[in-house]
Every structure is written in C-alpha cells, then in structure tokens.
Amino acid sequence: MSRQIVVGLADELASGQRKLAFVDGRSIVLFNIGGAIHAIDNSCPHNGASLASGQLEGCVLRCPAHGLRFDLRTGCMPGTGGLSLTTFPVRTVDGQLVVSLDEPDATTNQEKEGCKV
Numbered sequence: 001m002s003r004q005i006v007v008g009l010a011d012e013l014a015s016g017q018r019k020l021a022f023v024d025g026r027s028i029v030l031f032n033i034g035g036a037i038h039a040i041d042n043s044c045p046h047n048g049a050s051l052a053s054g055q056l057e058g059c060v061l062r063c064p065a066h067g068l069r070f071d072l073r074t075g076c077m078p079g080t081g082g083l084s085l086t087t088f089p090v091r092t093v094d095g096q097l098v099v100s101l102d103e104p105d106a107t108t109n110q111e112k113e114g115c116k117v
C-alpha cells in the first residue's frame with residue numbers, strides 16, 4: 001500500500017526548477033520539466049551521490065559524481081540497461097505536490113525491468 005505525502009506547493013516549482021524534499025528520512029528531488037513533475041530518490045544508484053545538483057539535458061540528468069546519465073521519465077540510463085534511479089509517482093492535488101511512497105520502502109529500481117535492452 002502506498003502513502004501519499006505532500007511535499008510542497010505546485011506553484012513553488014516553476015518549469016525548469018527543482019526542489020529537494022525530505023520525507024521520513026528520505027531525500028527526494030522534484031523536477032519540473034516543461035510542466036511535467038518528476039520525483040526521484042536523491043541517491044545515485046551507482047555510488048550514492050546526491051543528484052540534486054546534477055546537470056539536466058532535457059529529461060536526462062547527469063550525476064555530478066561520475067557522470068552517469070538517467071532519464072527522469074523512466075529512471076533508466078538512455079541506450080543501455082543496468083542501473084536505474086528510484087522514481088516516485090507525483091501528482092498535483094488541490095495545488096499541492098503529492099508523492100506516492102510504497103511501504104515499507106519505495107521500490108528500488110536497481111534492476112527495473114523496463115530498463116533492460
């Protein structure tokens with residue numbers, strides 16, 4: 001069963017912006033890319049680096065530590081299988097950003113089926 005957690009107001013995350021949220025000891029980064037909101041765990045699946053300051057190229061986020069690239073829409077590495085981000089469903093409800101967290105722990109997407117090539 002998933003929990004619905006309010007992490008902020010939709011108005012405070014304009015297109016092109018990102019926001020760090022802390023939920024139950026977990027760090028989550030939210031991105032607004034062209035009006036679409038994406039939420040990921042703030043921990044690179046390669047070696048745990050913070051992804052909050054990673055460079056964006058469209059929907060692809062580059063980890064600042066070693067440069068691996070992940071598509072925020074899927075969590076997958078473009079053009080290859082292997083590592084993937086832990087992503088969270090996020091939606092806007094009454095002007096609030098609501099992230100869905102699975103219990104007891106969000107799904108770890110180390111071997112996300114959709115990322116295999």
Ligand code: FES
Pocket residue numbers: 044045046047048049063064065066067068
């Ligand atoms: S920790 Fe992210 S690429 Fe190595």
